[in-house]
Amino acid sequence: MTRSIKFGVYIPGNLAKELEELSKQIGVSSRSKLIQEALQLFISEHKWRTEGRVVGVITIIYNHDIGNVDEKLTDIQHKYIEEIVTSLHVHLSSDKCLQVVVVKGNSRKIRNLVNEIMNLKGVLAVRTSLLGEPT
Numbered sequence: 001m002t003r004s005i006k007f008g009v010y011i012p013g014n015l016a017k018e019l020e021e022l023s024k025q026i027g028v029s030s031r032s033k034l035i036q037e038a039l040q041l042f043i044s045e046h047k048w049r050t051e052g053r054v055v056g057v058i059t060i061i062y063n064h065d066i067g068n069v070d071e072k073l074t075d076i077q078h079k080y081i082e083e084i085v086t087s088l089h090v091h092l093s094s095d096k097c098l099q100v101v102v103v104k105g106n107s108r109k110i111r112n113l114v115n116e117i118m119n120l121k122g123v124l125a126v127r128t129s130l131l132g133e134p135t
């Protein structure tokens, strides 16, 4: 275990107030403990973007009436055939669809895949839930 360090940070008053109230409600009294937990969450949330192999899901909501998005999404998935494990399609309404794509692979490639999906016309929302692949 490495040595702990101490540092000071400024946070907006309203955020501090919200943290204070929440920590009382969930029974975490130590500010250090709270910040440590928050930082740990931040790291696991963002580490996949930088290095190594990742696993997880990409959730996409799109309007299939716009710009051939169905066909383009299929093309993209064929392009990333090595990274895509499976996908699930749900028809939400007469024009909206939900697609859940399970991915596994190099973080750089997965990042490119996510960017390509985000840039498609007709895509309304993209949410990723990715984790570093355990070694």
Ligand code: NI
Residues within 6 Å of the ligand: 064, 089, 090, 091, 092, 096, 097, 098
């Ligand atoms: Ni559909």
